[in-house]
Amino acid sequence: MTADSDAISPRDDDSSKHKIGEIAERTLRDLEADFADLKERAQQLLSERVYLENEVSQQKKKVNRLEDEVRQLRMPPHVIGNIQDILEDDRAVVRSSNGTIFLVSLNRNLDSDLLKPGARVALNQDSLSVVDVLSDAWDPLVMGAEMIDRPETTYEDMGGVEEQIALIKESIELPLLNPAAFKNFGIEPPKGVLLVGPPGCGKTMLAKAVASSTECTFIRLVASELAQKYIGEGGRMVRELFDLARERAPAIIFIDEIDAIGAKRLDSATSGDREVQRTLMQLLAELDGFDALDDVKLIAATNRPDILDEALLRPGRFDRIIEIPLPNDEGRKAILEINMSGMPTTKGVRIGHLVEETKGFSGAELKALVVEGGMSAIRNNRKKATKDDFEKALTTVKEKRTEGRGSAPSDLWN
Ligand SMILES: Nc1ncnc2c1ncn2[C@@H]1O[C@H](COP(=O)(O)OP(=O)(O)O)[C@@H](O)[C@H]1O
Numbered sequence: 001m002t003a004d005s006d007a008i009s010p011r012d013d014d015s016s017k018h019k020i021g022e023i024a025e026r027t028l029r030d031l032e033a034d035f036a037d038l039k040e041r042a043q044q045l046l047s048e049r050v051y052l053e054n055e056v057s058q059q060k061k062k063v064n065r066l067e068d069e070v071r072q073l074r075m076p077p078h079v080i081g082n083i084q085d086i087l088e089d090d091r092a093v094v095r096s097s098n099g100t101i102f103l104v105s106l107n108r109n110l111d112s113d114l115l116k117p118g119a120r121v122a123l124n125q126d127s128l129s130v131v132d133v134l135s136d137a138w139d140p141l142v143m144g145a146e147m148i149d150r151p152e153t154t155y156e157d158m159g160g161v162e163e164q165i166a167l168i169k170e171s172i173e174l175p176l177l178n179p180a181a182f183k184n185f186g187i188e189p190p191k192g193v194l195l196v197g198p199p200g201c202g203k204t205m206l207a208k209a210v211a212s213s214t215e216c217t218f219i220r221l222v223a224s225e226l227a228q229k230y231i232g233e234g235g236r237m238v239r240e241l242f243d244l245a246r247e248r249a250p251a252i253i254f255i256d257e258i259d260a261i262g263a264k265r266l267d268s269a270t271s272g273d274r275e276v277q278r279t280l281m282q283l284l285a286e287l288d289g290f291d292a293l294d295d296v297k298l299i300a301a302t303n304r305p306d307i308l309d310e311a312l313l314r315p316g317r318f319d320r321i322i323e324i325p326l327p328n329d330e331g332r333k334a335i336l337e338i339n340m341s342g343m344p345t346t347k348g349v350r351i352g353h354l355v356e357e358t359k360g361f362s363g364a365e366l367k368a369l370v371v372e373g374g375m376s377a378i379r380n381n382r383k384k385a386t387k388d389d390f391e392k393a394l395t396t397v398k399e400k401r402t403e404g405r406g407s408a409p410s411d412l413w414n
């Protein structure tokens with residue numbers, strides 16, 4: 001056996017050694033491969049970890065920000081008021097925005113230089129103590145009235161109002177540009193100009209054209225925005241309007257549809273009416289308060305000069321009244337030409353005929369006519385507007401005119 005095994009074993013030994021070596025080699029290779037895999041995986045996990053850590057810190061920041069926001073949103077609102085008087089012992093008299101006057105305490109940390117009568121302040125809702133001073137706070141409505149972007153309307157866009165343009169230039173633009181000339185001749189330029197005339201004849205448009213042609217600040221407001229709910233607010237807004245104009249001078253204030261606050265003072269009973277009157281009084285006071293040569297000018301417009309308070313028309317207020325009547329034949333021709341300048345039409349469309357057919361039309365109605373004519377051509381898939389399109393448009397606009405009659409103040413002007 002031994003001999004046998006002895007005889008066999010060296011060969012056996014050899015091959016098993018060989019086998020073991022092979023296995024070991026394979027295992028080693030496997031292990032090496034595994035090791036490489038694991039190393040790679042470890043690397044991956046490491047970078048993932050860095051990424052996640054980053055993410056966590058970002059999310060933490062976000063949470064902080066949102067918590068901050070929540071805190072801000074949860075904060076009770078503050079009441080806005082104006083300081084009327086500063087007393088000793090850190091106390092002040094304030095008038096809250098609804099008009100009630102309170103004696104309240106002041107936050108000691110506030111800059112005492114800012115705490116002056118007239119300053120706009122934030123009040124704690126419960127104690128009404130002054131917690132903050134709001135500097136330079138214009139009423140947003142007044143602030144928003146300043147026209148930052150100049151309107152595109154120019155004098156060239158208007159037809160048949162050459163005389164009115166000349167008048168407004170001479171009474172508004174000239175004194176602002178060259179006050180010295182007026183001083184030399186010893187004449188006072190008008191402080192304000194009132195544009196009157198039937199609706200749709202270009203009052204608002206003319207004021208816009210003035211705004212785009214002058215370099216000065218233009219402040220525009222529709223008078224109904226001044227008729228406020230709270231007593232005293234309208235008057236305050238008028239005051240702020242003029243303050244803003246003076247600060248940004250040279251400036252033009254344009255009050256459109258002034259009849260909303262400038263109607264005759266009747267012995268009216270409702271407090272709303274009385275408030276409107278107070279607003280008007282403040283406007284008159286402001287008008288009287290500035291000098292004709294100051295670089296603030298006022299333009300107002302109305303369809304209803306018949307109901308305006310005479311006080312507005314007294315010398316030193318609206319010294320100049322510019323009427324923009326319904327356009328005559330020439331005016332209508334000019335307005336039609338301006339509005340049709342960009343429209344392709346066939347030869348059959350004759351402006352002369354349209355001028356004849358539109359007696360009594362306002363500028364707005366003439367524009368509507370041109371728009372209707374163009375619409376009809378588009379509807380019928382035509383490249384050019386035809387006589388037919390304009391005949392249809394004439395009927396449509398005329399129908400609208402008769403429908404609109406009755407309540408329309410334009411009756412006054414015919
Ligand atoms: N003289 C005019 N020249 C050209 N278009 C005019 C003229 N008058 C009125 N329009 C047109 O009518 C529109 C309304 O005019 P608008 O100035 O608002 O009238 P209102 O006198 O009632 O203030 C203007 O936007 C313009 O398209």
Ligand SMILES: [Mg+2]
Nearest residue numbers: 203204256301
């Ligand atoms: Mg208008």
